[in-house]
Amino acid sequence: MNEQTARALDEHDASAAEHHPTMRTYVIVAAILTAVTGLEFGVIYVRRLAPILFPLLLTLSAGKFALVVMFYMHLRYDSRVLTFLFVAPLVLATVLAIAITTLTGEFLVFRR
Amino acid sequence: MADRAEPRTFYRSPPTARAGLAVPAATGLLSWLTTVDHKRIGILYGVSSLTFFLIGGIEALIIRLQLVRPHAGIVSAETFNALFTMHGTTMVFLAIMPLNSAFFNYIIPLMIGARDVAFPRLNALSFWIFLGGGLFLNASWLVGAPPDGGWFGYANLTTLQFSPGLSIDFWMLSIQILGASSIIAAINFIVTILNMRPPGMTLMRMPLFVWMSLVTQFLIVLAFPPVTVGLIFLMFDRFFGTHFFDVAAGGDLHLWQHLFWIFGHPEVYILILPAFGIVSEVLPTFSRKPLFGAQIMIYSGVLIGFFGFNVWSHHMFAAGMGPVADAAFSIATMIIAIPTGVKIFNWLATMWRGTLRPTVAFHYAAGLVALFTIGGLSGIMHSSPPVDLLQTDTYFVVAHLHYVLIGGSLFGILAGAYYWWPKMTGRLLDERLGRLQFWMMFAGFNIAFFPQHFLGVAGMPRRIYTYGAGTGWTAWSAVSTVGAFIIGLGVLLFLVNAWRSLRHGAIAAGDPWDGRTLEWRTSSPPPAHDFDEVPPVYGRDSFWIEKYGDTRGRKPTPRPAQPDPHGIHLPAPSHWPVVIALGIGLAAVGALTSLGLVLIGVAVLVVGAFAFALEHHDNPAHVSQEGRLGIDHRKLAMWVFLGSECFLFGTLIATYMAYKGRSVVGPLPHEILNIPVTTLSTFDLLMSSLLMVLALAAVQRGDRRQARLWLAGTALFGIIFLGFQAYEFTAFVHEGLTLQTNLFGSTFFTLTGFHGGHVTLGVIWLLTLLVLHLRGRVGPRDALKVEIAGLYWHFVDVVWILIFTLVYLVP
Numbered sequence: 001m002n003e004q005t006a007r008a009l010d011e012h013d014a015s016a017a018e019h020h021p022t023m024r025t026y027v028i029v030a031a032i033l034t035a036v037t038g039l040e041f042g043v044i045y046v047r048r049l050a051p052i053l054f055p056l057l058l059t060l061s062a063g064k065f066a067l068v069v070m071f072y073m074h075l076r077y078d079s080r081v082l083t084f085l086f087v088a089p090l091v092l093a094t095v096l097a098i099a100i101t102t103l104t105g106e107f108l109v110f111r112r
Numbered sequence: 113m114a115d116r117a118e119p120r121t122f123y124r125s126p127p128t129a130r131a132g133l134a135v136p137a138a139t140g141l142l143s144w145l146t147t148v149d150h151k152r153i154g155i156l157y158g159v160s161s162l163t164f165f166l167i168g169g170i171e172a173l174i175i176r177l178q179l180v181r182p183h184a185g186i187v188s189a190e191t192f193n194a195l196f197t198m199h200g201t202t203m204v205f206l207a208i209m210p211l212n213s214a215f216f217n218y219i220i221p222l223m224i225g226a227r228d229v230a231f232p233r234l235n236a237l238s239f240w241i242f243l244g245g246g247l248f249l250n251a252s253w254l255v256g257a258p259p260d261g262g263w264f265g266y267a268n269l270t271t272l273q274f275s276p277g278l279s280i281d282f283w284m285l286s287i288q289i290l291g292a293s294s295i296i297a298a299i300n301f302i303v304t305i306l307n308m309r310p311p312g313m314t315l316m317r318m319p320l321f322v323w324m325s326l327v328t329q330f331l332i333v334l335a336f337p338p339v340t341v342g343l344i345f346l347m348f349d350r351f352f353g354t355h356f357f358d359v360a361a362g363g364d365l366h367l368w369q370h371l372f373w374i375f376g377h378p379e380v381y382i383l384i385l386p387a388f389g390i391v392s393e394v395l396p397t398f399s400r401k402p403l404f405g406a407q408i409m410i411y412s413g414v415l416i417g418f419f420g421f422n423v424w425s426h427h428m429f430a431a432g433m434g435p436v437a438d439a440a441f442s443i444a445t446m447i448i449a450i451p452t453g454v455k456i457f458n459w460l461a462t463m464w465r466g467t468l469r470p471t472v473a474f475h476y477a478a479g480l481v482a483l484f485t486i487g488g489l490s491g492i493m494h495s496s497p498p499v500d501l502l503q504t505d506t507y508f509v510v511a512h513l514h515y516v517l518i519g520g521s522l523f524g525i526l527a528g529a530y531y532w533w534p535k536m537t538g539r540l541l542d543e544r545l546g547r548l549q550f551w552m553m554f555a556g557f558n559i560a561f562f563p564q565h566f567l568g569v570a571g572m573p574r575r576i577y578t579y580g581a582g583t584g585w586t587a588w589s590a591v592s593t594v595g596a597f598i599i600g601l602g603v604l605l606f607l608v609n610a611w612r613s614l615r616h617g618a619i620a621a622g623d624p625w626d627g628r629t630l631e632w633r634t635s636s637p638p639p640a641h642d643f644d645e646v647p648p649v650y651g652r653d654s655f656w657i658e659k660y661g662d663t664r665g666r667k668p669t670p671r672p673a674q675p676d677p678h679g680i681h682l683p684a685p686s687h688w689p690v691v692i693a694l695g696i697g698l699a700a701v702g703a704l705t706s707l708g709l710v711l712i713g714v715a716v717l718v719v720g721a722f723a724f725a726l727e728h729h730d731n732p733a734h735v736s737q738e739g740r741l742g743i744d745h746r747k748l749a750m751w752v753f754l755g756s757e758c759f760l761f762g763t764l765i766a767t768y769m770a771y772k773g774r775s776v777v778g779p780l781p782h783e784i785l786n787i788p789v790t791t792l793s794t795f796d797l798l799m800s801s802l803l804m805v806l807a808l809a810a811v812q813r814g815d816r817r818q819a820r821l822w823l824a825g826t827a828l829f830g831i832i833f834l835g836f837q838a839y840e841f842t843a844f845v846h847e848g849l850t851l852q853t854n855l856f857g858s859t860f861f862t863l864t865g866f867h868g869g870h871v872t873l874g875v876i877w878l879l880t881l882l883v884l885h886l887r888g889r890v891g892p893r894d895a896l897k898v899e900i901a902g903l904y905w906h907f908v909d910v911v912w913i914l915i916f917t918l919v920y921l922v923p
Contacts, residue, residue, distance in 0.1 A: 021805075023806070027802070030798070030799065030801075034798065037795055037798065038791075040916075040917065041791045041921075044787070044921050044923070053923065054922055057921050058917065060917070061914060061917035064798075064910075064913045065913050065914065068909055068910045072801050072804070072805050072902075072906045072909075073902075078743075079741060079742065081306070081741055081743065082743065082747075082751045085748075085751045085752055086751055086754055086755050086758075089334055089759060090758045092334065093334075093761075094762065096338070096374060096759070096762060096766070097763070097765060097766035098766075099370075100367070100370055100763070100770055101766050101770045103366065103370060103425070103433060103437055104364050104366050104367045104370060104767075104770040
């Protein structure tokens with residue numbers, strides 16, 4: 001992080017904070033969340049999807065997660081500092097969770 | 113902020129410098145119990161942690177007496193176990209961490225030109241919870257049940273089967289209490305540092321101590337949740353008969369080690385980085401040179417913090433993780449030596465050709481550079497798994513960690529104590545006595561701990577309460593004991609020096625060391641409001657540049673200090689932090705004695721929390737708390753908290769996944785989970801998020817009817833979700849699945865129960881806002897309060913999105 005970047009981080013993008021999603025956006029997001037939840041429920045019963053079920057479900061789940069965080073929690077419209085404060089720990093926590101699952105369980109490839 | 117009305121405490125004519133401790137006009141016990149002044153809280157941290165440090169030191173001396181010769185017989189094996197457990201726990205959680213907190217509290221607001229921290233009452237709450245946790249832990253001595261399972265509390269040694277009685281209960285409850293205190297304080301300081309800097313103080317212009325403190329706060333916020341989850345598992349195993357660490361039921365003891373060391377290794381940096389920051393202030397001041405490569409020093413500190421999260425398993429090389437994991441953690445551990453080495457060389461370069469003034473503070477700072485280097489070198493040895501296997505559980509490791517934590521952390525803290533003592537008290541410590549103390553500490557430390565390398569190589573295991581005469585360990589053990597007592601005398605000398613200084617010490621000027629940073633710009637001790645005016649910032653060493661110009665001697669165009677446009681606003685005292693801490697303490701005592709006391713404690717806690725939350729609800733001075741980043745302090749704090757929650761739920765979910773399919777008896781997930789019903793409850797929770805944003809929008813535009821409707825709707829949907837959960841839990845119990853049935857039951861109920869607990873808190877929060885709204889106490893100007901509740905609510909929602917997928921849908 002150089003001086004310029006640091007200064008840029010310091011400066012709050014006030015105009016971004018003033019932009020909020022419209023009611024229409026909120027309702028569209030809710031509709032997508034409902035549809036994806038229905039899709040998640042449906043795909044687990046489709047046998048042909050079994051080989052890709054795990055990544056498929058994770059992708060759908062991540063999409064829903066992102067929609068709520070971006071629109072309902074306003075991270076898409078808010079300061080980048082807030083995005084950093086949430087996304088950095090989220091990524092690190094995900095990595096640690098995978099590590100715990102791998103090292104303690106049998107999730108990935110490292111067998112003792 | 114322009115619409116702030118006059119707060120309760122308001123100084124129009126600031127008091128000038130005065131001798132004695134830096135306290136506002138109010139005196140007496142009550143004023144200390146209710147204080148929210150960062151300087152007073154810093155002093156409270158300093159005094160209480162020094163007391164705990166002395167207790168931990170006495171425990172260390174008894175340990176050394178027991179080992180002075182073979183079969184010494186000073187204490188029994190059981191007492192020895194308790195002594196090393198309490199010594200480690202005390203020094204880590206009750207001495208070094210809070211001694212650092214004393215500096216965070218007292219110095220950081222001064223260094224960034226602020227009048228207090230972002231949340232002064234929360235600051236007081238952190239302290240009182242910390243004190244309660246410390247007293248609770250040490251109360252174990254009084255009831256004859258001191259913890260005796262090591263400061264790491266390895267399961268299954270600490271499970272009920274192998275550690276019956278109260279001792280481990282004291283330990284695990286107190287660590288949870290202390291963890292809560294640390295997380296609350298860390299969130300407060302992150303917001304303070306990011307949001308309360310004066311104009312001109314960009315991130316890269318922040319003093320190194322502030323930077324290292326910032327990194328430390330992030331480590332605390334992110335590292336404590338995993339061990340908290342581990343402690344909850346252990347507590348559930350002990351109190352409710354779950355199977356997290358029950359090998360016969362499929363549990364994996366490595367899980368505890370991972371959860372502990374994911375916290376435990378960053379904890380090393382939580383202890384050491386503030387000391388690095390102190391040294392980075394002390395050396396430039398007494399070398400009369402800017403810190404060499406300050407930006408690189410900042411990057412190095414950040415990298416140390418980051419890599420600190422990726423090396424935890426080097427504490428587990430002997431646990432049998434396999435070659436791939438061993439190699440990965442070995443490489444990561446070696447890499448962390450790079451930024452650490454950068455710091456060492458930059459400190460040396462700072463002193464190189466400087467105009468050195470060998471004050472006591474300088475002695476300690478230089479001492480840290482020397483001693484930490486030795487500890488770092490033995491650390492690199494440990495990064496190699498084959499070498500580490502030979503050193504594991506020997507005195508070599510004891511030597512290493514003490515070189516890092518005494519030679520590093522404690523020497524840094526002592527440097528800070530001598531450096532900032534005049535600022536805190538308005539009086540100087542005796543330099544002659546201080547130098548004597550330094551040499552006693554330096555010599556005593558090396559006499560005590562260097563021989564432990566030899567003992568380790570000779571095979572002496574750590575944590576043994578005695579040894580045989582023919583082992584060859586007697587001579588070095590005796591030398592080590594002599595060194596420990598010399599350290600003890602050194603500490604005693606510091607107390608004498610402090611006492612003399614407070615009674616008869618020379619009066620200190622505002623800037624006794626010709627300092628470089630903003631804290632020296634105000635009087636010693638500072639007035640209650642810290643600065644009469646917002647200090648101008650000219651660069652990293654702002655005060656130095658203001659006095660002498662930049663490195664080429666060019667003086668900046670003087671900028672007058674800015675009068676605070678809002679006047680001098682100091683927070684009013686509050687007794688609710690003490691009440692909340694009391695509630696937590698009562699609940700903890702109740703957990704060991706009676707359910708009734710738990711309920712009383714929870715009742716006190718709930719009453720205190722509500723009163724705390726609503727204390728300033730109608731105070732117009734608290735309507736807007738927008739800071740440097742253009743973000744309200746409270747919103748910033750909520751996002752930091754949610755980052756911490758990612759780690760909490762990440763650990764809970766990871767444990768569920770790690771234990772998936774390892775139950776040795778049924779019922780199993782596919783036999784019992786009702787996916788259609790849970791899909792409905794998931795839909796319900798998702799729709800509650802829609803209602804929440806509608807409620808916020810209505811509050812923002814002042815539509816009272818809609819606001820009430822959507823707030824009530826959100827809470828109702830939350831209650832319906834809880835109803836689904838109650839139905840599911842009841843059905844499972846009827847089908848034979850409880851917390852105690854198998855690993856699936858333990859992990860499932862704990863994960864979903866914790867989420868349900870969060871939903872319950874959210875519902876209570878929403879209902880409180882609704883009641884306030886019905887009473888006309890929530891208007892458009894309070895929209896931020898609804899927004900923050902909404903952030904929490906949506907987070908609970910997104911966590912459920914993951915739980916729904918990973919627990920219910922993934923086969």
